[in-house]
Amino acid sequence: MPTDLLRQVWGFDGFRPGQEEIVQAVAAGRDVLAIMPTGGGKSLCFQLPALMREGVTVVISPLIALMRDQVRALREAGVAAGALTSGNTDEETDAVFQALSRGDLKLLYMAPERLASGGTLPLLRRAGVTAIAVDEAHCVSQWGHDFRPDYLRIGDLKRSLDVPLAAFTATADVETRAEIVARLFDGRDPVTFLRGFDRPNLRLAFQPKDSPRKQVLSYVAARRGQSGIVYCASRARTETLADALIQAGHAAVAYHAGLEAETRRQVEARFQREDGLIVVATIAFGMGIDKPDIRWVLHADLPKSIEGYYQEIGRAGRDGDPADTLTLYGPDDIRLRRTQIDEGLADPARKAADHARLNALLGLAEATGCRRRKLLAYFGEDLAQDCGNCDLCAAPPRLFDATQAVRKALSAMVRTGEWFGATHLIDILTGNTTEKVRERGHDRLPTFGVGREHSRVQWQAIFRQMMGRDLCRPDPERHGALHLTEAAHPVLRGEESVTLRQDTTAPKPATVLRTQVAEEDEPLLSALKAKRRALAEAARVPAYVIFPDRTLIEMAEKRPQTLDQMAQVGGVGAKKLESYGRDFLAVIAGEVPDMHPARRKLAGRPEGALFDRLVAVQADLLRGPDGTEKPLSCSTAQIRRIAEAKPADEAGLARHLDAARLDRFGAAFLREIAAA
Known part of the structure; x- marks a missing residue:
């Protein structure tokens, strides 16, 4: 059952809105196109079906950093996954090939550029690929801002392997959706899920520039200690603003395409692992970042288009918790963006389309009513009422x-x-x-x-x-x-x-988002984050791969005292309970008694409570009903299998116990099973 896997592997009790129908369609082998908002959980919609079917699911993604992060997170959750990317070491690539040859992998990630290699198709055939998933499917659009030519090879791959394909994206207007269908599905309509573009947890705000450096410093000061991104229009501006933030006492670093590749990798790794780091960047940063707890995105300059704006703010609040966005803009920004279009090498039709996209963004900046309604209308979505979570809803303009x-x-x-x-x-x-x-x-x-x-x-x-x-x-x-x-x-x-x-450039009071826990739980949350940071550094993985903020917040609020209670916390799956449960429980409750591995696999489930009762019954009958017989007991593995199978009669119980144990424990075990 999908819900059983969801709890066991990911530690979630239920799907996010819209996920379950997509999972069922993908698992059933249908061709699927799913447009879901960033942070809506699209990766789960191809990862979970991969565990429900035989064979390997190959995932095509343009982002090496994102692929590596997802593979690490899957492995931490106990899923056999690997990636073939240009960032691999020879040892990593050999390990993936060996896992494929043994039939161990369930998910294989690869960049679209690998499809140009003549050896890729035979490799995938030998590996037993039974489905294709395409992440960031809008990259197939030649009109889009993220066009990747090798995405055009995916349609050939689908035809050659003759397997179902599921395509996922967060940004696709009507034109782009039509192009995805034509290029990936040969024009045959897939089952399409349009889950909307709304990210209701994001607060939208624009502000005319007035001493922009002061505006940036004031905004960041109100969010001290929270992870965020500042986007700038030029490389030089990223460095001057990063220096200004450092001088103001913030942990900040610049990022742009002019830096050495190793420096950029170091910045990406720091941002993934450190709490509260600010990256001041050009749009070269962020597309491969899967950090779920980015609490704010600030555009210090006007973005290039409404699609670019939507994608960039979408990097905040991927965990579903409240996040803040602000875009600063002024006449100089408008002149710069117009000039970039006019002086570009595109043909007149493309320039006209780019001006239209910029007009849509400027219309959003200069809106006189709810910004979210205007933003969603651009993507063809109607919001029935004002959102209440943008600056114009909070303070309607005169x-x-x-x-x-x-x-x-x-x-x-x-x-x-x-x-x-x-x-x-x-x-x-x-x-x-x-x-x-x-x-x-x-x-x-x-x-x-x-x-x-x-x-x-x-x-x-x-x-x-x-x-x-x-x-x-x-x-x-x-x-x-x-x-x-x-x-x-x-x-x-x-x-x-x-x-x-009736515009005013007077700065508005800074809004500080309370997104964490009540005051009395803050010391515990800090201690849990410190433990997470230590474990992440030891494992050389991003902190959220251990547990996301939301899981630590629930731990701090619920304060579980046993592994059974810890297993009930959202985001604590079976593998992570095994790997980290005792470490975090020790922070909350001090040292706790160890639990047998067989029992730990049942933690948080009704079968776990039944296991405990069966163990108690066995202890009572160890020397028989009158306490005079020869000692006899079942193995822990036997009791676990009985707790999971819950046989209803003696014949069913006999599949797990020999005659002597059935005679001594059978009737008592069946009474406990019936009571459960």
């Missing part, structure tokens, strides 16, 4: 009819030949007679001084929101001068109105 102000700004652009940026245009609108204004005669324009009802700061907010709504764009050929877009002309002619926010 709005005003900005039609006249926008028309004045557009008119100033037209009358100056669309040759100037916002600073000069604001001087004209506010009647500021600068030398530049006088030299060009702009103090004689009809628009000179017509906008004095707004302050300079207010005009800056108006221009930023106009750029965010794509009413005007910077022209890279005119040194960033603003020019009107097609969307601006109906406004200028008075055919459309514009509503904007």
